[in-house]
Amino acid sequence: MRRISALVAALLLVGAVVAVPPVAAQAAQPVGSLQCDSSCLSAKFVVSAPVVADSLPVSQSATCQGPCHPKRVDLAVLQVVFVNYLVGTFNRFLRNEPFTYVGPETWATNLREGFNWDDNNFQTNQFAHPFHGSIYFGAGRANGLDFWESIPLTAGGSLMWEYLGESHRPAFNDWIATTMGGVALGESFLRLSSLVLNNESTGRTRALKEIAGALLSPMRGFNRLMRSDVSYIGPSDFERDPGFFAIRVDAGARAVGEGSSLENGQTHGFLSFDFQYGDMFARDYRKPFDTFRLSVQLNGRNEKKIGRVQVEGVLYSSELTPTTKHLFTVWHNYDYINNDALEFGRNGVTIGVNSRFPVSDKLEIRTTLGGNIIVLGGINSEFVGVADRSYDFGPGIGFQVAARLLRRGSLFRYLAVGYNVDWIHTVSGADGEHLAQLAFINTSVPVWGTLGIGADASVSLRNSYFRKFPDSETRNPQLRLYLTWWLQ
């Protein structure tokens, strides 16, 4: 098996070296001389004309500035294979995980027996797998595939891992979570890395930017390194101006209770980051995730350190009125909520209307009204019956409504109220239905410059109606008090 691993690694390495001839051509040119205007583009593309003529869209060759690499589907696929190989090797030789002992026999068995459901813990299934998927997605995007083209690559990478990378049977839930969550996380982090990277930077700043960009989008970092983009000085060939960008950092204490009070609960510290990329009302965005919101909450003194990751990426929007007051919007949802009170994961799409109502010169109200289609959700359950799993899987639908009072221009949030309800029909776990509701109110006030204070109150309610077990109800109030830092 070690020989096979070594052989595969050697083949992949040879493939990677063979597949990147443009790197050598580019690296041979003196740094600083690649101010890539149209003449430069012409000269550059003459060198690699056979490749470019087949794979580079005309529109891209006409508008691209910077290194402007052609689309390389072959490289993207090769890198997905390499990622799976690396992950498998890491798990086998460093973690000695039994599931990594794979070979022709397990492959044949998996191909013959097909999908089932797995029993991994919530974090593995709902966060680790989507993160794994984001690497596949990043490989596609870093090799010139667009958003939609990178989705089949992500799904294919996940299928390969499920069928060939693990000795146990492929898990249907993993495939969905890896693909859908991977797309959401992959595109979000790729966009954030675009904000960090700058081909015109030099010196230590440039080095730090490249490192930060690679941490955010590892496959992009890998490809920039392989193509010598890390040392290219000139225009950036990626979107660096989303029109609007803001980061909100909240740090404070969070108390989660049971029943109707906080008395029986626990209090922990937390640190959360909210990234608002683009403003759907500010520009006529065209591409998926030209505007998105990414929220991450880290919990302190809690076994579940990553308490919340949520992505809302706009896939499509169009004006319902000529004044851009109401936008019909379709957005991709990825939700991972994991704390002592609630395990809730959701991969789906929301279709709705976002509206903007000016209140004064400085204030405006924005509202969201949407219906959720949950392709596959996960929610904690008392009677799962699948090994150690603590949650059920199922598709569902939902509804959400929210209103926010914002400072115009900066979108600083003074007040937000909202209500979400999701119904999940169990197809793996305890047969039945789950109704998950969340009502919240958030308020924050600027105190000094970009600093402020805030308080949130919310109540989550889960009603589970089991076919063969007693119904159950859980109710968890939560209070958060925090300092907030708003960067725009």
Added chain:
Amino acid sequence: MVAPVRRPIEAVARISPRLTALTGLIMLASVMVHSVEAQGSDHRRGFWIQGGVMAAANRTDCSNCGEFNWDEGVAVFLRAGGTISPHVLMGAEAYGFRQTDGEVTKTEIQGLMAIAEWYPWLHLGGFVKVGIGVANLDLFVSTLDGGSTQSSKTGMAISLGLGWDIQVTNGISITPVINTYINAVGDLDVEPFGTADNVLTTLLTAGVGVTFH
């Protein structure tokens, strides 16, 4: 006058059926190539409808079941919808599968889903299909007294597929397709044996349809 012309053909067919089949395949391929060259994206517009028959293999699995085998049967599909762009068609698909053992029906699956068909190449007929919706599973189980019980459950369905429109005339294409339908219905009571937990079926199909654009 006729015999000298017919004899060589008959002789070739008799001597080498493989050669005949190969010749047929080459002719079919040349027709396909010709149709591919002739067709463009302009025929993908407005309302479209597609239907066909497929050979199918289904595997019904559950958490507490013994080993299941792939059961062969027949599947049909009907898709219809609108053209979003020359690259993308959207619509709905209804599909059905039946597996029989002699005269006795063993498994039936019916599904309805929203689908999107993506044509990566503007001037070629190849497409990828994805779909999501609901499916119903009917299992017919023989009992010890010679009878049979029927168990039904509805759940979610996801489908992936590939196809190729081979345009035969303006607005009509022959469409070879392969598909997989994953149908997850959850727990299924199978009387008198008990409950099958977390039932999930994998349906693989390959067939030919006709598309009207």
